[in-house]
Amino acid sequence: MAKLHFLLRTAFVAAAAPAMAATAEDPLAAAEGGSGAAVPAEAAAAEDDQSGLATIVVTATRRETDLQRTPISISVMNAEDLADRHVKSLTDLADGSIPGLRVATFEARQSALTIGIRGIVPLDANQPAREQGVGVYIDGVYLGRQHGLGAALLDVERIEVLKGPQGTLFGRNTEGGAVNMVTRAPSGDFGMRTTLGVGNFGGYNADTHINLPAIGNLSFKLDAAIQHQNATVRDPLPGQAGWNAFDRRGLRLAARWRPSEALTADLAFDISRDANTPFYSQLLNYNPLGLPIGPAAGALPAGQIRPLPPIVEVEGTRRMGVADIGVPQQPSVDKAAGASLRLSWRAAPWIELRSISAWRRVEVEQWDNSGGAHRVPAFTANGNFSRYSLAGLWQHQFSQELQAVGSIPQLDYTFGLYYFDEKASDDAATPSTNRWNADGTAYTINDPTPTVRGSRSLDRASTAWSRSYAAYGQATWTPDLLDGIVHLTLGGRYTHDRKRGILSIVNNAPTNFTFAQTTNRFDPMATLAIDPAQGIQVYARYATGYRAGGASSRSLTYRAFGPEEVRSYEIGAKSELFGRRLRLNLAGFRMDRTGSQIDFNLVTPQPNGSTRNTLETINAPGTTRIWGVEIEATARLTEGLTLSAAYAYTHTSVPPTLNPFSNQIQPVFIVFTPRNAVSGAIDYSVPVRGATFRAHLDANYADATQTFDITPVTNDSSFIVNGRLSLADIGVGSGGATLALSLWARNLLNEAHVYRRDPANRATLGDYGNFNAPRTYGIDATIAF
Numbered sequence: 001m002a003k004l005h006f007l008l009r010t011a012f013v014a015a016a017a018p019a020m021a022a023t024a025e026d027p028l029a030a031a032e033g034g035s036g037a038a039v040p041a042e043a044a045a046a047e048d049d050q051s052g053l054a055t056i057v058v059t060a061t062r063r064e065t066d067l068q069r070t071p072i073s074i075s076v077m078n079a080e081d082l083a084d085r086h087v088k089s090l091t092d093l094a095d096g097s098i099p100g101l102r103v104a105t106f107e108a109r110q111s112a113l114t115i116g117i118r119g120i121v122p123l124d125a126n127q128p129a130r131e132q133g134v135g136v137y138i139d140g141v142y143l144g145r146q147h148g149l150g151a152a153l154l155d156v157e158r159i160e161v162l163k164g165p166q167g168t169l170f171g172r173n174t175e176g177g178a179v180n181m182v183t184r185a186p187s188g189d190f191g192m193r194t195t196l197g198v199g200n201f202g203g204y205n206a207d208t209h210i211n212l213p214a215i216g217n218l219s220f221k222l223d224a225a226i227q228h229q230n231a232t233v234r235d236p237l238p239g240q241a242g243w244n245a246f247d248r249r250g251l252r253l254a255a256r257w258r259p260s261e262a263l264t265a266d267l268a269f270d271i272s273r274d275a276n277t278p279f280y281s282q283l284l285n286y287n288p289l290g291l292p293i294g295p296a297a298g299a300l301p302a303g304q305i306r307p308l309p310p311i312v313e314v315e316g317t318r319r320m321g322v323a324d325i326g327v328p329q330q331p332s333v334d335k336a337a338g339a340s341l342r343l344s345w346r347a348a349p350w351i352e353l354r355s356i357s358a359w360r361r362v363e364v365e366q367w368d369n370s371g372g373a374h375r376v377p378a379f380t381a382n383g384n385f386s387r388y389s390l391a392g393l394w395q396h397q398f399s400q401e402l403q404a405v406g407s408i409p410q411l412d413y414t415f416g417l418y419y420f421d422e423k424a425s426d427d428a429a430t431p432s433t434n435r436w437n438a439d440g441t442a443y444t445i446n447d448p449t450p451t452v453r454g455s456r457s458l459d460r461a462s463t464a465w466s467r468s469y470a471a472y473g474q475a476t477w478t479p480d481l482l483d484g485i486v487h488l489t490l491g492g493r494y495t496h497d498r499k500r501g502i503l504s505i506v507n508n509a510p511t512n513f514t515f516a517q518t519t520n521r522f523d524p525m526a527t528l529a530i531d532p533a534q535g536i537q538v539y540a541r542y543a544t545g546y547r548a549g550g551a552s553s554r555s556l557t558y559r560a561f562g563p564e565e566v567r568s569y570e571i572g573a574k575s576e577l578f579g580r581r582l583r584l585n586l587a588g589f590r591m592d593r594t595g596s597q598i599d600f601n602l603v604t605p606q607p608n609g610s611t612r613n614t615l616e617t618i619n620a621p622g623t624t625r626i627w628g629v630e631i632e633a634t635a636r637l638t639e640g641l642t643l644s645a646a647y648a649y650t651h652t653s654v655p656p657t658l659n660p661f662s663n664q665i666q667p668v669f670i671v672f673t674p675r676n677a678v679s680g681a682i683d684y685s686v687p688v689r690g691a692t693f694r695a696h697l698d699a700n701y702a703d704a705t706q707t708f709d710i711t712p713v714t715n716d717s718s719f720i721v722n723g724r725l726s727l728a729d730i731g732v733g734s735g736g737a738t739l740a741l742s743l744w745a746r747n748l749l750n751e752a753h754v755y756r757r758d759p760a761n762r763a764t765l766g767d768y769g770n771f772n773a774p775r776t777y778g779i780d781a782t783i784a785f
Contacts, residue, residue, distance in 0.1 A: 052580030053636050060162050060180060061474075062169055062414045063405055068574050071487070071529040071539035073163040073587040073630055075100065075646070082156065084683070084696035084724050086744045088205065088227050089248065090115070090136075090179075091150045094755075094772075095720040095746070096700035099648035099677035100630055101161050101179070104755060106146060107389075108278035108370040108770045110246060111332040113149040117163050118591065119626040119652045119673045120176025120566070122547075123599045123709055124615060128393070128424035129464035129501045129515070129550035135166065135174035138181045139268070141340050141358040142171075144397045144422050144466075148336035148362040151272040152250040154223040155209045157184045163630070164589060165545025165568045167523030168491040171418060171470050175545035175566040175593075185266060186221035186256045188214035192785055199778025202230035217259050223252040232774050233280040233319075237326025237445070243280035243370060244773060245331065249273045262346040269339045275331040279770040280323060281371040284316035284754065286766040296440065297381035305764060306380065309440030312373050319752040319771040325372035327386045328433045328445060335363045351406035361396040369433060371768060376603050376611045377432060378764035379440055384432035387611055388451055395424035410478050414491075418470040425463035426553060427505070429456035430611060457508045459612050462553035464501035470494065474525070489527040496520055497548055503558035507612065513558035515551040521563075535576040543568050547597065554601075554615035561617045564595035583634040590627040596620040596654060598668050598709045602661045603760055614661075620668065622655035645680040659710065668710055674703035674717075690731060696724040707756050716753035718772065722746050737785035743777070750775035 056067035056076050067074060075098045077087075085097055090113060094103040102121060106112040112126040120133040126146045136143045143149065159181050166174035194208040207225040226249055231242025250272040257265040286308050287293070294304030308314070313324040338360035345353045368389040373379065375387050403416040431450035434443045449455050474491030478484050496519075503513040523546065529539035546565040551558045572587035601615040628650040635643045652670040659666050681698035699721045704714040726742035757769040 051636075051639065053576070053583050053634060053642075058160050059182065060160055060169075060178075062403060062416075063412070068535075068576055068583070068585075069537060071489070071527050071537060071572065071574075072541060073100075073570065073572060073585070073589070075161040075163070075632065076158055077161075078158045079156065082153070082159070083742075084681075085698060085722050086724065086746055087153070088225075089150050089152055092746070095722065096677055096702045096718065097679050097698060097722070098161055099646050099679050099700075099702070100163050100650075102672045102674075104672050105279060105770075107368065108281055108756065109332065109366065109368050110150050110244075110276040110278060111274070111334050111364055111366055112146040114146065114672060115149070115179065116672055117161065117177035118589065118628065119650050119670050120547075120591075120593075121670060121672045122597070123671050124554070126393070127550075127553045128395070128426050128462055129499065129553060130617075131173045131548045131550060133173065133547045134176045135170050135178040136181075137170070137178060139183055139340065139342070140180075140356050140401070141338070141360070142399060142420065143360065144420075145362050145393070145395050145424065147364045147393055147395070148272070148274070148334050150246075150248075150276070151274050151334065151336055152207075152225040152227050152248040153181070154225055154250050154252040154270065155184045155207075157182050163587075164541075164570055164591070165523070165543045165566050167543065167545030168472055168474055168493045168525040169414065169416075171472070171493060172468060172495055172497060172521075173547050175547050175564070183223075183252070183254075184209070184221075186219035186254050187211045188219035188256070193782065194784075195780055195782040197778050197780035199229070199776055201232055201776060202228070203776065203778055204228050205778075205780070217257060219256045219258075221254045221256075223250075223254075225250045229776070231277060232321075234322045235326055235329060236323060237328065240327065241277050241329045241331050243277050243323070246274065246276040247331070248275075264342075264344045266342040267340070269337075271337040272335070274334040274336075276334070277329065277331050278368045278370040279756075279773075280320065281374050281758075281768045281770055282316075282320055283312060283314050283374040283765070284757065284767045284769050286314050288766055289762055291763065296379070297438065306378060307440070308765075309373065309379050309436065311441060311443075312379075314766070316754075316767075316769075317752070319774055323372055325386065325434065325443065327369040327372050328388065328448060328451070329369040330367045332364065332366045332368065337361055348406075350408050351404060354401075354403040354405065356399070356401040356403075358399050359397070362393065363395075364391070364393040366391040366393075370770075372434075374761075374765070374768040375758075376761055376764065377605060378761060379436060381438045381440070382436060384435050384446065385443075386432055386434035387430050388433045389428070389430055390451060390456060391426060391428040392453075393424065393426040395422065397422040410480070411475055412478075413473070413475040415473040416471070418468070418472070420466070420468040422466040423463070424466075425461070427461040428459045430459055430613075431456065458505045459507065460503065460553055461505035462501060462503045462558070464499065464550070464553075466548070467498045469496045485531040487527075487529040487531075489525070489529070491525040493523045494521070495523070499548060499550060501551055501553075501558070503551070503553055503555075506556055515558055515560040517549050517560065517562075519548060519563055521546055521565075535580070536573070537575075538573045539571070541568075541570040541572075543570075549597075550617075552615050552617045554613060555617075556614055559616050561597055562595055562619050564593060564597050564619065566591050566593045581636045583632075585632045587630045588628070589630075590625070593624040593626065594622075596624045598654070598657050600659050600661060600710055601708075601760075616660045618657055618660060620655055620657040624652070624654045624670075626650065626652050626670070640685045642683045643681070644683075645678070647676075647678045649676055651675065666710065667712070669706040669708075669712065671706050671709060674705050677702040688727070690729075691727055692729045694724075694726045694728060696722075698722050707758060711759055713757055713759045713767070715755055715757050715769070718753045718755065719749075719751055720746075720772070721748040721751075723748050732783065735785060737783060740780075740782040740784075742780040742782070744780065745775065745777040747773060747775045748777075
C-alpha cells in the first residue's frame with residue numbers, strides 16, 4: 001500500500017505540474033462584483049446542451065447569475081460534488097478539495113473551525129471579542145462565530161466560495177472572502193429522499209428530506225440528519241471517550257408562502273447538536289534541541305530537560321490507534337439553533353424588495369484532554385499532568401437586512417441596509433487530571449472535582465458585545481458601446497461598528513478589564529469586465545475589506561487591538577470553449593494587508609499545578625503582502641466522462657513584529673496557507689440496464705504550512721484521495737421511486753500527515769501534533785420518490 005501511495009502521489013503531482021507552471025484562477029466567479037445579467041435557474045437549464053457543461057448559477061451578487069459571466073474568482077461545489085466526496089459537514093472540506101479554501105480545527109478541537117481563503121486565516125478567532133477573516137453564510141445569514149460550523153449539513157444545494165475581499169455586498173469580516181451555503185427550498189410537490197448508511201469505526205448516517213404537497217399557496221419541507229462515528233484513537237482509561245469521534249444531529253423546518261407571483265415569504269427554523277472529541281495530540285519527538293537530561297525530581301538545572309517517562313510513546317510518522325496514557329474525557333457538545341424570515345416582493349418589473357430577518361444562538365461545552373502526557377505540564381516525579389482544557393461559550397445574534405435589487409436598461413443594481421447585534425461570553429479552566437508516580441512508570445487519576453462546572457479554577461471569563469450598521473450599493477453599467485461587451489461595476493459600503501467587552505476573571509480572581517472600540521469604514525469596489533468573444537470574459541477588479549478589531553480574552557489585561565484591512569487587485573479570465581466542453585478560469589491577485597492581527601502566546605505554570613496559555617494579539621507594522629494565481633478547469637470529454645482540476649499558488653510575506661513577551665522583533669508567518677495546492681477529479685457515468693453506473697475519484701495535494709504566527713516550524717504536506725462508486729436510478733415498484741447504492745471512501749490510501757504541529761514543549765519534552773483522520777469507508781442506500 002505504501003508503494004501504491006507513492007506511485008499515485010508522484011503521478012498526480014507530475015500531471016499537475018504544467019498547471020502549476022501556468023498562471024491561473026479559480027472558476028469561482030461571482031461575488032460582490034457582478035457584470036453578468038441575472039440568469040434564473042430555469043433559463044440557465046434551457047441554455048445547457050447535453051454535450052456541453054451545465055451552467056452554474058451563483059447568487060454571489062445577491063442575484064442569480066451565470067458563474068462564467070460573473071467577474072470574480074468563485075469555486076462552487078454542488079450537491080452531487082458533496083455526495084461524491086462524502087462531505088457531511090464543513091469539517092470534511094479540510095481535505096483540500098477546493099484548493100483556495102483552507103479548513104482546520106482550532107487547536108485539536110472539532111468544536112471550532114478555522115476557515116481561510118487567500119492567506120486570510122485567523123488563528124484564534126474563537127474568543128468572544130475576536131472575529132473571523134472569512135464570512136460564513138447560510139441562505140444569506142451571517143454566522144458570527146467559528147463555533148458550531150462543524151454541524152451537519154442539511155440538504156445544501158451548493159456551496160459558493162467567494163475569493164478575495166467581499167466588503168461591499170457582504171461587509172465586515174469578509175476580507176479573505178466568503179463561504180455562502182444555499183439550501184434547497186420547499187418545492188410544493190410531494191417528494192421524499194432518504195439515505196441510510198454504515199461505515200467503519202462504528203459509523204452510520206441517516207438523512208431524510210420531505211417535501212409536502214402545497215396547501216393552497218403554502219409549501220412545507222422537513223430536513224433531518226444523523227451522522228455518527230466512534231473514536232479513531234482509543235482511550236485506554238475504561239469508560240472514557242476516545243479521540244476523533246462525533247455524533248451530529250440536525251433538524252430543519254422550512255415553509256414557503258407564495259400568495260402571488262410577485263410575493264414570496266420563506267420561514268425557516270433549524271436546530272443542531274454536535275457531540276465530538278478532539279483529534280489526538282501525539283508526541284512526535286523527544287528532546288529535539290539535544291538538551292542535557294536532568295533529574296526526574298527536584299529542581300531542574302537551567303538548560304536541562306527531564307527524562308522521558310518509560311510509558312510515554314514517541315511516534316512522529318504513524319497515526320496511533322490507542323493512546324499511551326489513559327485520561328478522563330467526555331465529548332464536547334455544540335448546540336446551535338436559528339430562525340430566519342426572508343421576504344421578497346417584485347414591486348415592479350425593474351425592482352425587487354427583500355427583507356432578511358434572522359436570529360441565531362450557539363452554546364458550546366468544551367472537554368479537550370487531547371494531549372495526555374504530551375502537552376505541558378511536562379513530566380515531574382509525583383507531579384500532575386494531562387491538561388484538561390475546559391471551556392464554555394454562549395452566543396446569540398440578531399441581524400436584519402433590507403435589499404433593493406433590480407435592472408433598468410443598461411444597468412443592474414443592488415442597494416441595501418444591514419444591522420447586526422451580537423452578545424458572546426466564555427470561560428475557561430485547565431485543571432490537570434493525572435498524576436505521575438516517582439519514576440514515571442505508572443500514573444493515577446486525580447480527584448475530578450476541579451473539572452466540574454462551579455468547582456473549577458477559572459483561567460478567564462469574558463463577555464463581548466458587537467453592534468454593526470451598514471449601507472451599501474453596487475451597480476453594473478453595460479453601455480451599448482461595442483454591442484454591450486463592456487461592463488463596468490462600481491460599489492461601496494459604509495459601516496459603523498461598535499464593540500465593547502469585559503474580562504471579568506483572570507486566574508480565578510475577579511477583574512474589571514474593559515475595552516471599547518468604534519470603527520467607521522468605507523469599502524469601495526470597482527470591476528471592469530469585457531467579453532471579447534463568445535464564451536470568453538476578461539476582467540480587472542479592485543476591492544477592499546476589513547476584519548474588525550477586538551481584545552484577547554487570553555490576555556492578562558484584555559489587551560485591545562485594532563482592525564486589519566485589505567486592498568485587493570485581481571485580474572482574471574473566464575472561458576467556455578469547444579462547444580462548452582471545456583471551462584477554464586484563471587485569476588491572478590495581489591492583496592496588501594495593513595494592521596495584520598498577529599498572535600503571540602506564552603505557556604506558564606500555575607500555582608495549582610496546571611498551566612495557562614497567555615495570548616496577546618498585536619497589529620503588525622507595515623504591509624503584509626499576499627499574492628498568487630488560481631486556475632480551475634473542467635472538461636467534458638464524452639457524454640459520460642468529465643475531468644476537473646484546480647490549482648492555487650499563494651505567496652505571503654509579513655513584516656517582522658515585536659513580541660510583547662520577549663520584547664524582541666521577530667519573524668512572523670501566515671498559518672494554514674500552502675504555497676501550492678492542487679486538486680483533480682475524474683467523474684464517469686454510463687447507463688447499465690435501466691440504471692446508471694457512476695464512478696468518482698478525486699485527489700488533493702497541499703504543501704506544508706505553519707500552525708502558528710510566531711514559529712517557522714511546519715506541518716506536513718498532504719495528499720488525500722477520495723472515491724465513490726454508485727449504481728443509481730434503479731427503478732423500485734410502479735410508483736416512480738428510485739434506489740441508489742453507493743460505496744464511498746475518504747482518504748482512500750490511508751495517508752497520514754501532521755496537520756497541526758506544536759513546538760511549545762521543545763525545551764521541556766518535545767513537539768506534539770495532530771494527524772489527519774484515517775481512512776473511512778462505507779455503503780449508502782438512497783431511495784427517492
